[in-house]
Amino acid sequence: MFEPSGERASTSQSGRSSSATSVKTQDTLPSAGFNVAALAKIGEQAFQRGELVSAELVALTYGALVRQLFLDYQAPEDVNEELERIGYNIGLRLVDDFLARSAAPPCRSFQATAEIVARVAFRMYLGVSARPANFAADNTAYSILFDTNPLAEFVEVPDAVANTLWYSNIFCGVIRGALEMVQFSVRASFTRDMLRGDECNEIRVCLLRELEETVPLDKET
Amino acid sequence: MFEPSGERASTSQSGRSSSATSVKTQDTLPSAGFNVAALAKIGEQAFQRGELVSAELVALTYGALVRQLFLDYQAPEDVNEELERIGYNIGLRLVDDFLARSAAPPCRSFQATAEIVARVAFRMYLGVSARPANFAADNTAYSILFDTNPLAEFVEVPDAVANTLWYSNIFCGVIRGALEMVQFSVRASFTRDMLRGDECNEIRVCLLRELEETVPLDKET
Numbered sequence: 001m002f003e004p005s006g007e008r009a010s011t012s013q014s015g016r017s018s019s020a021t022s023v024k025t026q027d028t029l030p031s032a033g034f035n036v037a038a039l040a041k042i043g044e045q046a047f048q049r050g051e052l053v054s055a056e057l058v059a060l061t062y063g064a065l066v067r068q069l070f071l072d073y074q075a076p077e078d079v080n081e082e083l084e085r086i087g088y089n090i091g092l093r094l095v096d097d098f099l100a101r102s103a104a105p106p107c108r109s110f111q112a113t114a115e116i117v118a119r120v121a122f123r124m125y126l127g128v129s130a131r132p133a134n135f136a137a138d139n140t141a142y143s144i145l146f147d148t149n150p151l152a153e154f155v156e157v158p159d160a161v162a163n164t165l166w167y168s169n170i171f172c173g174v175i176r177g178a179l180e181m182v183q184f185s186v187r188a189s190f191t192r193d194m195l196r197g198d199e200c201n202e203i204r205v206c207l208l209r210e211l212e213e214t215v216p217l218d219k220e221t
Numbered sequence: 222m223f224e225p226s227g228e229r230a231s232t233s234q235s236g237r238s239s240s241a242t243s244v245k246t247q248d249t250l251p252s253a254g255f256n257v258a259a260l261a262k263i264g265e266q267a268f269q270r271g272e273l274v275s276a277e278l279v280a281l282t283y284g285a286l287v288r289q290l291f292l293d294y295q296a297p298e299d300v301n302e303e304l305e306r307i308g309y310n311i312g313l314r315l316v317d318d319f320l321a322r323s324a325a326p327p328c329r330s331f332q333a334t335a336e337i338v339a340r341v342a343f344r345m346y347l348g349v350s351a352r353p354a355n356f357a358a359d360n361t362a363y364s365i366l367f368d369t370n371p372l373a374e375f376v377e378v379p380d381a382v383a384n385t386l387w388y389s390n391i392f393c394g395v396i397r398g399a400l401e402m403v404q405f406s407v408r409a410s411f412t413r414d415m416l417r418g419d420e421c422n423e424i425r426v427c428l429l430r431e432l433e434e435t436v437p438l439d440k441e442t
Contacts, residue, residue, distance in 0.1 A: 051276035053371050054268065054346045056318055058279040060311045061391075065286040068307075072293055086285045093375075097277055125275045150274050154314075170282075 034105065034115045043123030046102045050124070055150040062151045066167065076164035083166075087173020095178040098124070107182055110207050111135065114142040117175060117205075126150050140207040143191070144175075145200050152195050166190040172203055183211040255326065255336045264344030267323045271345070276371040283372045287388065297385040304387075308394020316399040319345070328403055331428045332356065335363040338396060338426075347371050361428040364412070365396075366421050373416050387411040393424055404432040 065086075069079045098104070104120045107113045114132035122130035122144070130146035151168045166172075172188035179186050185208040192198035286307075290300045319325070325341045328334045335353035343351035343365070351367035372389045387393075393409035400407050406429040413419035 047275065051371060051374075052273040052348055053276050053279045054348075055272035055274050056315065057346050058274045058282060060315065061279060061282050061286060064307045064311065064391075065282060065289065068286065068289050068293070072289070086289075090281045090285065094277065094281065125278050127273055127275075150272060153272075170285075 034112070034119075036115070036119060039104070039115055039119035040123060040129070042102060042104055043120040046120070046124040047127055050101065052127075055127075055153065059151055059153045059155070062170070063155060076161040080164075080166050080169045083169040084173040084176070087170035087175075088177040089173075090170070091174035091177020091179075092181060093177075094125070094174060095181040098178065107184075109139070110184055110210070111139045111142070113179055113182070113184060114144070114205070117178075118144045118146075121178070122146060134202075134204075142205055144203045144205065147194070147200050149194065149201055152193075155195060157195055162196060166193060167195050168193065168201070175203065175205060179205075180211070183213055185209050185211055255333070255340075257336070257340060260325070260336055260340035261344060261350070263323060263325055264341040267341070267345040268348055271322065273348075276348075276374065280372055280374045280376070283391070284376060297382040301385075301387050301390045304390040305394040305397070308391035308396075309398040310394075311391070312395035312398020312400075313402060314398075315346070315395060316402040319399065328405075330360070331405055331431070332360045332363070334400055334403070334405060335365070335426070338399075339365045339367075342399070343367060355423075355425075363426055365424045365426065368415070368421050370415065370422055373414075376416060378416055383417060387414060388416050389414065389422070396424065396426060400426075401432070404434055406430050406432055 066079065066083065069082050070076075073079050073082055098121060102120055102124055104116050105112075107116055114135070118130040118132045122128055126149075128146055128148045128150065130144050132142050133145050134141075134143040136142065149168055151170070155167060157165055157167055166189075169190060172190060175188040176186055186205050187208060188203055188205045190202065191204045192200060192202035194201055287300065287304065290303050291297075294300050294303060319342060323341055323345055325337050326333075328337055335356070339351040339353045343349055347370075349367055349369045349371065351365050353363050354366050355362075355364040357363065370389055372391070376388060378386055378388055387410075390411060393411060396409040397407055407426050408429060409424055409426045411423065412425045413421060413423035415422055
């Protein structure tokens with residue numbers, strides 16, 4: 001279960017270029033006022049400045065975690081849920097590191113979080129390019145699309161759970177946890193996964209409600 | 222449990238320099254005929270050529286794995302054992318990637334594995350410098366010493382298990398698995414851990430026996 005396939009699950013390495021120049025023009029449209037190329041550069045610089053480890057290590061460590069959860073929970077739906085919960089706890093913590101290190105512009109709208117998550121955070125932590133897409137007309141939902149997934153390299157999901165397990169569901173939790181810390185309560189879920197043969201990976205992020213910022217009583221702002 | 226401490230567990234970043242030049246002179250002594258600086262360069266080049274992700278990601282993912290094992294096994298001794306077992310399975314696979322990508326010289330002796338593991342593999346997968354030390358007089362044991370441990374960043378081990386848990390025990394399994402694939406059956410175990418207040422991390426590697434290489438029958442060598 002979750003044995004390495006011997007080959008990388010994705011042969012496309014385009015997403016991992018360290019160059020931030022290959023920005024498609026349509027990506028600049030719903031950018032919430034951001035300069036998309038500048039965001040990609042911010043992410044890349046934070047990635048390069050940070051401490052790095054080999055992607056193999058995280059892929060194999062993550063694989064061990066998923067395998068362990070399967071031993072514990074067995075039902076793939078429960079594994080999905082548990083991965084999301086673990087990711088949520090990671091997201092709650094990771095956001096501090098993100099805000100401290102990324103120098104990304106603040107997310108003044110839910111729409112803006114799409115750009116920051118996709119262009120800066122994915123690049124900063126995973127070294128891959130992601131892009132926001134499929135914005136709902138009322139701006140209460142968007143998708144994060146990405147073609148390269150370091151967690152899923154070497155992975156072969158057993159046939160029995162291939163259509164029920166969302167192998168990389170930890171990402172959904174990380175996004176939910178991190179966005180909650182910047183006052184957006186969301187639900188995030190995979191809708192496409194290249195491990196299932198889809199042409200790209202897609203995480204759908206839906207706004208549930210904006211949280212009220214609680215201002216400490218001893219501060220005037 | 223295993224909450225991030227807010228600060229990095231180790232403030233020393235010296236081990237993570239991307240320069241391969243700061244090789245101490247005493248390190249060149251028991252080098253099994255290798256040029257130590259060249260080995261470090263091989264490791265660094267393989268690290269840079271490989272795909273990388275942020276160290277935070279692997280630290281938090283690994284933390285989630287350890288936490289999950291605690292939920293399952295509770296006794297820290299059992300968690301140590303399980304981490305070692307998981308690492309062993311990773312080591313069995315990782316060695317193929319290592320041999321394919323590292324271009325490291327072959328390990329013709331057990332003593333030589335010390336140099337390769339410390340100088341090349343640690344740098345290639347973790348981006349950190351490690352060094353072999355404390356060779357047994359009969360060359361059936363050595364230690365791997367390292368000062369920076371990406372797995373242990375952000376980690377605070379709860380007091381109750383601080384002296385029984387070897388938090389990063391997965392490394393011992395990886396070393397055992399990888400060396401078994403190059404015909405050395407070993408036992409590896411932590412003897413010092415900076416998480417316990419030790420001045421460096423030390424993994425002791427003891428040779429149990431050399432395995433016989435099985436030559437496929439249809440090949441003449």
